[in-house]
Amino acid sequence: MKRSTILTEKNRSRWATIFAAIILLPIGISAIGLDVSRDAEMPDVFLEPVDSKWENCIRDSTEMRFRHMDVLKEIRDKVIRYGIRDEVTLAGCGDCHQNRDQFCDRCHAAASVTLDCFGCHYYPESASERTAIPGGEVKNG
Amino acid sequence: MDRRIFLKKSGPALAGVSGAMSLPILASCSSQDAQADSPLAGKKWGMVIDLTRCQSDCTACMDACRQENNVALHGDPRWDVHWIRRATIRPKDESSGLEEKSVLLMCNQCDNPPCAQVCPVQATYKREDGIVLIDHHRCIGCRYCMIACPYNARFFNYKDNPEWPNKEYPRRSHGVAESCHFCAHLLDKGGRPACVEACEQAGQRALIFGDMNDPESEIAQLVKEGLLKRIRADWGTEPKVYYQGL
Structure with a gap:
């Protein structure tokens, strides 16, 4: 049997080190990158304290900030599956939170979440003129 | 008292005691099945379309439906959406003696809805009060x-x-x-469908709406008379839209 001239007994440990480095490189890069992005790109909107005037919201205001999507889905299922319409509607949110730019779009833009609520549901217009286009995306101007 | 007599007497006594103790449990089970807390329980909405009163040139119900439910009218029959529409039915041959008729067509709110059976994502379903409606959040458009x-x-x-x-x-x-859902959002607030209101305001009163489970209601009595027809009643879908004068 012909013996390999590249992978010899002598340089085996050197090859092992090179392979290990190649495998671990992406993990290292992402670890460093994550650390950098955490410092640099955390949107300020998530760190703002909840205004005390929203304390009388339909749920606890901190819960609303982090779980409003679940709360809305809960209410939705109650309404359309069981006909229980005793809680707020999406348009009803706009009775207090009149500025959709500030209330909805700012955080969702920071979190890269595309909302498709407003293609079908009416939300009171904000100060800036807007036109709803298919898919619920919002075009300012 | 020997053993035989003791067992004979204690058997029925034990059965009685255990039966009495299980009664409250059984009672609670049956009330859970009926879902007494649901506001929809016990209702069965239905509609009668009286074609003898309906005017073939009137569009009150259709206009009201578009206004209430935002039903799209693009002006092109390929894309137009109709929740309630008018069709003209003609006899196959002139000699049959049958007349041309103008008929209102809408979702028949089947008691056994084929649309709900085939829906692959359970977006279409029958509510407890018999209304067939669509969860548009779930609909995948298949x-x-x-x-x-x-x-x-x-x-x-x-x-x-x-x-x-x-x-x-x-x-x-x-x-x-x-499709039409009998204006379920208005019914839940104690109202009536927009088309029924509009028909009454137009003075026709051709659409009669009510709870078929309520024996006092007008619709229950009309259905009881047995003079009403349903479209494709032999298909087993059990529609809840009835026609007079079809």
């Missing part, structure tokens, strides 16, 4: 329900609706199916 419906009552949103007359009620976005 149009299976449109194929399954024997009444051609389902329509597809090929385009977004440019009009939005009633901001209180959502419109439908492009890519979902829709």
